Amino acid sequence: MPTRLRAETAPRTGMSTLTHLECSACGRRYDADALHNLCTDCKRPLLARYDLDAARRAIDRDRPGPRPRSVWRFAELQPVRDPRHRLSLGEGGTPLVRADRLARALGVDGNLYVKDESVNPTGSFKARGMAAAVSRALELGATALSAPSAGNAAAALAAYAARAGVEAHAYMPADVPPTFTAQCHAFGAHVHTVDGLITDCGRVSIEEAARLGRFDLSTLKEPYRLEGKKTLGYELAEQLDWTLPDVVIYPTGGGTGLVGMWKAFAEMEAMGWIDGTRPRMVSVQSTGCAPIVRAFEAGEETATLFENARTVADGLRVPAAVGDMLILRTLRDSGGTAIAVTDEALLQGATTIARTEGIFAAPEGGATVAAFRELSARGWIQPRERVVLFNTGGGLAYSHLWSRRPQAITDG
Numbered sequence: 001m002p003t004r005l006r007a008e009t010a011p012r013t014g015m016s017t018l019t020h021l022e023c024s025a026c027g028r029r030y031d032a033d034a035l036h037n038l039c040t041d042c043k044r045p046l047l048a049r050y051d052l053d054a055a056r057r058a059i060d061r062d063r064p065g066p067r068p069r070s071v072w073r074f075a076e077l078q079p080v081r082d083p084r085h086r087l088s089l090g091e092g093g094t095p096l097v098r099a100d101r102l103a104r105a106l107g108v109d110g111n112l113y114v115k116d117e118s119v120n121p122t123g124s125f126k127a128r129g130m131a132a133a134v135s136r137a138l139e140l141g142a143t144a145l146s147a148p149s150a151g152n153a154a155a156a157l158a159a160y161a162a163r164a165g166v167e168a169h170a171y172m173p174a175d176v177p178p179t180f181t182a183q184c185h186a187f188g189a190h191v192h193t194v195d196g197l198i199t200d201c202g203r204v205s206i207e208e209a210a211r212l213g214r215f216d217l218s219t220l221k222e223p224y225r226l227e228g229k230k231t232l233g234y235e236l237a238e239q240l241d242w243t244l245p246d247v248v249i250y251p252t253g254g255g256t257g258l259v260g261m262w263k264a265f266a267e268m269e270a271m272g273w274i275d276g277t278r279p280r281m282v283s284v285q286s287t288g289c290a291p292i293v294r295a296f297e298a299g300e301e302t303a304t305l306f307e308n309a310r311t312v313a314d315g316l317r318v319p320a321a322v323g324d325m326l327i328l329r330t331l332r333d334s335g336g337t338a339i340a341v342t343d344e345a346l347l348q349g350a351t352t353i354a355r356t357e358g359i360f361a362a363p364e365g366g367a368t369v370a371a372f373r374e375l376s377a378r379g380w381i382q383p384r385e386r387v388v389l390f391n392t393g394g395g396l397a398y399s400h401l402w403s404r405r406p407q408a409i410t411d412g
Contacts, residue, residue, distance in 0.1 A: 014067075014075045014083065017051040017058070021223055024326055032079070035140050037221050038322075045220040045323055047263070048079050048227050056271040061242065069093030071128050071231045077267060078132060079224050085139040087163050089121035091131045092231055096239040096388070101356040106373055111386040113245070115236065116359050117393060122159050122183060124152035124362070124393030125229070125257060132228030133217050134160040142215040143167065146208065148201035150253070150314040151180030152393050157217060158189035169214060171201040176314065179397040197309055198253075199320050219254035220323040226263065229256045233264025236388065237274055245279050246385040249371050251364035251392055252283040252292055252338075253318035255327040262330040279388075281336035283327060284371040286311035286343060289319055292327055296338035301325060312343045312401055313363035315392065337380065345370035350395055351402075363398055365391030 021030040025044035030036055036046055055076040067073045070092040080086050096115050103112040117125035130153065137145060146169040147157050154170035161168030168189040172180065173196060184191045192208075194201045202218050209216040219225060237244060244265065250258045258281060268274045283292050288311040295303035303324040311317050321327065331338055341349075343363075350366025353359050368389035375381045395402075 015058070016079060016081045017055045017076050018048060018079045018081070019051050020049050021046040022049050023047075033140065035137065035142060035215055036223065037216060037218075045226075045326065046223040048223050050077055050267070052267060052270045061273050071131050071228050073231070074234060077234075079227050080132070080135045080139055082139055085135050087131055087135045087138070087160050089127065089131070089159060089163060091120050091127035091228075092235065094119055094235070096236065097357060097359065099353075099357050099389070102353060102369070105352055105356045106369070106376070108376055108383065110381075110384055111245075112372070113386070113388045114353065114357060114359060114365075115232070115388055115390050118359065118361065118365075118391055118395075122152070122155040123397060124156065125232070125390075126152040126156035126393075127159070128228040128231055129153070129225030129256060130156035130160045130217070130228065133222060133224040134164055134166075136224045137215050137217065137222075138164050138166060144212070144214040145169070145217055146171065146205045146214045147217040148172070148198050148205045149180075150198050150317060151176050151397065152315060153219070154189070154191075155180055155183040155187075158184040158187035161189060162187040167214075169205070169208070171205040173197060173201060173314075177397055177400065198318055199305075218322070219256055220259075220321075220326070226256050226260045229260035230264040230267075231260075232257055232390075233261035234268070236261070237264075237268060242274055244274060244277065245388045247282060247336075247381055247387040248279040248390070249282040249284055249368040249375075249387065250390045251313070251316060251367045252285055252321075252327060253315045253364075254321050255283070255292070255323045257390065257392065258283060259323055259326045259330055262334065278334060279336075281330050281334040282371060282375065283331055283336070283338040284367045285338070285340050286313055286316045286346065286367065287340045288343060289317050290338075290340040291319060291321065292324065293338040293340045295324065295328055296331055301328060303328070312398075313346055313367060314398075315362070315364045316367065337375070339371045339374060341367050341370035341374065345373075347401060349373075353391065354395070359391060360395040361391040362393035362395050363401065364393060365389070365395075
C-alpha cells in the first residue's frame with residue numbers, strides 16, 4: 001500500500017499531494033489509498049482533496065519548468081502517487097482556438113473560442129478521465145475494470161486498460177454507433193451491449209463488477225475520472241494567461257467536465273493562481289434528454305429521470321446523472337444557466353464549426369454553438385464577453401448522421 005504523504009511536508013516536484021477523499025454531500029472522509037466508489041452513507045460522489053499549500057510550494061505557476069503538456073502537467077494535483085503508474089497516450093494539452101470566423105457566422109463581434117477535445121487519444125475528452133482513473137485503479141491493485149458508456153468513455157477505457165495490461169469490460173447501449181464498439185474490440189476490451197440506455201448499462205456494469213470482482217469506473221461513481229477532467233480548467237486558465245473567460249458553455253451528459261472545471265477553479269483560487277472572478281457555467285443538453293435543464297428551471301437540487309430519452313448526440317443521452325446535485329450546484333454558484341437545444345440545431349452547430357473553423361465537431365460540440373446562438377439572442381451573453389465553447393469529441397464517429405440527414409444539417 002502506498003505511503004500517505006504527510007500534509008505538512010512540501011512534496012518533491014511532481015509528487016501527488018492527495019490527502020483524502022470527501023463525500024460531496026455529507027462531508028464524510030475516506031482513506032484515499034483504498035478503492036472506493038460512492039459514499040457508503042448517502043450514495044453520493046466522493047471528491048479527491050489535496051494539500052493545496054504544499055502543491056503551491058511545489059509548483060511555480062509562471063515558470064513550471066519541463067512539465068508535459070498532458071493531464072500529468074501538474075501531477076501534484078493529480079491522485080497517482082507513484083510516477084510509474086501514470087499512464088499516458090498523449091491526452092490533454094488540446095488547442096484553444098480563437099473562433100473569429102465562427103463568431104462572424106453567428107452574427108456576433110465577440111471573443112469566441114473553441115476548446116477542441118477531439119484531438120485527444122481515442123477522439124474525445126474521455127481520455128483525460130480514463131488516464132487518471134485507470135492509472136489510480138492500477139496503483140491501488142485493480143486487475144479488471146468496467147464502465148458503462150455511450151461510446152467515447154468505452155473507447156478510452158479500452159485504450160488505457162490496454163496500455164496498463166489490465167482487463168476491461170465496456171457496457172454500451174445496443175444502438176451505439178459501430179465505430180465505438182470497433183475501437184473497443186481493437187484494444188482487446190470485452191464489449192457487452194445492453195438493450196436500453198446508459199442508465200441500464202450502468203446498472204448491469206455495477207452488478208457484474210460486484211459479482212465478478214471488477215472495479216467499476218462509472219462516471220462520478222469513482223473519484224478519479226473527475227480529476228482527469230478537471231485538467232480542462234487548469235489548461236483553460238494557463239492558455240488564457242491565468243485569467244478565465246466570462247462564460248463557459250459545456251455539453252452535459254454525466255457532467256464530469258463541468259463539475260471538474262469548477263473544482264479546478266476552486267483549487268486554483270485557493271492557491272492564489274487566479275483571482276475570485278470565475279466564468280458563468282452553462283450546461284447545454286438536447287430537448288430529447290434534458291434532466292438538468294428541467295431541474296434547473298424548476299429550482300430543484302437534484303434531477304429526476306428523464307423518460308423516453310432520445311437524441312442523436314449519444315453523449316447527451318443520459319437520462320439520470322449521478323452527479324446531478326454537483327452539476328446544478330455549479331450552475332447556480334457560478335451564476336450560470338442550463339439550456340436545451342433541438343437535435344436539428346446541434347447538428348447545424350456542428351456543421352457551422354466545421355465550415356468556419358475546420359473542426360469536425362461531434363454533435364455534442366455542435367450543441368454549444370446552438371446554445372451560444374440562443375443565449376446571445378436573449379442578451380444573456382453580452383457583446384465582447386469572452387466565451388469558450390467545448391467540443392468534447394470528434395465528428396468522425398458520427399459521420400452516419402451527416403450521410404442520413406444532409407437536409408437537416410446546414411449552416412443556417
